[in-house]
Structures are given as C-alpha cells and as structure tokens.
Amino acid sequence: MTRHGKRSLRIAHLYPELLNLYGDSGNILVLRKRLEWRGIIPEVVEVHVDDRPSFADVDLVFIGGGSDREQKIVCDKLLAERAELKAFVEDGGALAAVCGGYQLLGESYLMGDEKVPGLSLVDLYTDRGDPRLISNIVVESRICEQPIVGYENHGGRTHLGPDVEPLGKVVYGHGNDGVSGFEGCLYHNVVGTYVHGPLFPKNPGVVDYLIARAMERKYGIDELEPLDDAVELSANKAMYDRLMAGEVEEQ
Incomplete structure (x- = not known):
C-alpha cells in the first residue's frame, strides 16, 4: 500500500455516449490506472443525458470531444447545472476539457453561423475560420516537464481573455x-485543450497535474508518488523527435 492508500477521488465523466469522438474513454482508463497504481481508489461516475449531475462531491470532471450536434446537446444539458459547475471551478475543482468540451468552457462558440451560448466557466470564446486546423501538435507547458504531444482537428478559433493563461x-x-502561437487554457485547476489522440496516454504529466490538483483540494496532498513511466515517456519522446525532425507527414 502506498502513502496515498485508502484515499479516493470521485471522477465525473460527462456524457461518454456523446463525447467520445477522439478516444476519450482511453483518457478515463489512464486516469483510473494512474490512481490505482498509487493506491488511490478511483470512483468513476458516468453522467448520461437523462441524469441530473451534482458536483458537490466530485473531485475531478472530464469533458471529451464530440461533433457539433452532440456538443450542442451537452451544452444545453450543462447550462441547467452551470451554477453548481461554476462553483466547483471557482472552488479549485480539477476539470479537463478536450476539443469540443474545451469550446464549451467559454462564453460562446459558433455552430455553423449560429452563435451558441457556452457555459462561461472561463473567459474565452470560439469563432470559426478556414481552413480547419488539422495537424500533429507539440506544446510546451509549465504543468509538465515533457512536451505535450497529440493531434488537433478543429474549425474553431478559440480566443482567451486577458487574464486567462x-x-x-x-x-x-x-x-x-x-496565429497566437498558444494552445489551450489554464484557469484555476481547469485544463482546456485541442490536443487529443487521446490526450492522457501520451502525456502522463498532464494526468498527474490534474490528479495532484484534485488531491491537494481534497486531502492537502500536493506531491504524488512517482510512477515508472518509461514506456509512456519513450512514446512521448519518439513522437516529439519525429515531429521536430519533420519525419511525420501531415494529413
């Protein structure tokens, strides 16, 4: 048993039947295993379309990516829970949102020519542009030592407010x-990003950042027991090296 044993984190996986366009169930599998390997009990609660979620006893929220149609359904559902979700974010709750889920965090996003109200959890908004931004991607971030690697495919252009990192x-x-040279957002303990493929398997540092923030909020523990990430980091480095050397052809 590790020093984190007999502790648990409650994870809300929002609308997995709608938001799993980029293998987001793989993110939950990785999150679950990295908790179990440290002796932390993962309590994963799937929130479905007909559910009324409560975030009062949740430690970490995950929102995946989906098509415009699914994204609109999810946004309509979550707008009814916005006050509680906003309180969770402002209280330091850990939240990860990928691609379409990232766009939902802001004030608004465009679906075709329609301006759709977002959740307004973070000061950002998303409009659209041509062409679609499709590429492998590498991001240097303060939240982890290794570069964040993955794939992006989005027509949206997300613009951050002046106080959003x-x-x-x-x-x-x-x-x-x-254009800006920046990717994603950090706000309190919220991570929003266009990086998928899925995100967590290739980037253990991102997972551990979120786990650490959740553990700090719940238990006052801000340092995680290290894991043997040789395989994960080797895959991360191989992708980084190939991209930097121009060995990967874009689609």
Missing part, C-alpha cells in the same frame, strides 16, 4: 487559433 506555447502545429 494559455496551457502552453505551440512548437509544432496550430493551437488555439493558428
């Missing part, structure tokens, strides 16, 4: 808008 700097790919 980007997740990191793009060193390969497009990022939030293809």
Whole structure:
C-alpha cells in the first residue's frame, strides 16, 4: 500500500455516449490506472443525458470531444447545472476539457453561423475560420516537464481573455487559433485543450497535474508518488523527435 492508500477521488465523466469522438474513454482508463497504481481508489461516475449531475462531491470532471450536434446537446444539458459547475471551478475543482468540451468552457462558440451560448466557466470564446486546423501538435507547458504531444482537428478559433493563461506555447502545429502561437487554457485547476489522440496516454504529466490538483483540494496532498513511466515517456519522446525532425507527414 502506498502513502496515498485508502484515499479516493470521485471522477465525473460527462456524457461518454456523446463525447467520445477522439478516444476519450482511453483518457478515463489512464486516469483510473494512474490512481490505482498509487493506491488511490478511483470512483468513476458516468453522467448520461437523462441524469441530473451534482458536483458537490466530485473531485475531478472530464469533458471529451464530440461533433457539433452532440456538443450542442451537452451544452444545453450543462447550462441547467452551470451554477453548481461554476462553483466547483471557482472552488479549485480539477476539470479537463478536450476539443469540443474545451469550446464549451467559454462564453460562446459558433455552430455553423449560429452563435451558441457556452457555459462561461472561463473567459474565452470560439469563432470559426478556414481552413480547419488539422495537424500533429507539440506544446510546451509549465504543468509538465515533457512536451505535450497529440493531434488537433478543429474549425474553431478559440480566443482567451486577458487574464486567462494559455496551457502552453505551440512548437509544432496550430493551437488555439493558428496565429497566437498558444494552445489551450489554464484557469484555476481547469485544463482546456485541442490536443487529443487521446490526450492522457501520451502525456502522463498532464494526468498527474490534474490528479495532484484534485488531491491537494481534497486531502492537502500536493506531491504524488512517482510512477515508472518509461514506456509512456519513450512514446512521448519518439513522437516529439519525429515531429521536430519533420519525419511525420501531415494529413
């Protein structure tokens, strides 16, 4: 038993039947295993369309990516729970949102020509542009030692408010808008990003950042027991090296 034993984290996986466009169930599998390997009990609660979620006893929220139709359904559902979700975020709750889920965090996003109200959890908004931003991507971020690697495919251009920190700097790919050189957002303990593929298996540092924030909020523990990440880091480095050497052809 590790020093984190007999502790648990409650994870809300929002609408997995709708938001699993980029293998997001793989993110939950990785999150679950990295908790179990440390002796922390993962309590994963799937929130479905007909459910009324409560975030009062949740430690970490995950929102995946989906098509425009699924994204709109989810946004309509979550707007009814916005006050409680906003309170969770402002209280330091850990939240990860990928691609379409990332866009939902802001004030608004465009679905075709329709401006759709978002959850307004973070000061950002998303409009659209041509062409779609499709690329492998590498991001340097303060939240982990290794570069964040993955894939992006989005027509949206996300613009951060003046007080919202980007997740990191793009060193390969497009990022939030293809112009600013920044990717994703960091707000309190919220991580929003266009990086998928899925995100967590290739980037253990991102997972551990979120786990650490959740453990700090719940138990006052801000340092995690290290794991043997040789395989994960080797895969991360191999992708980084190939991209930096120009060995990967874009689709």
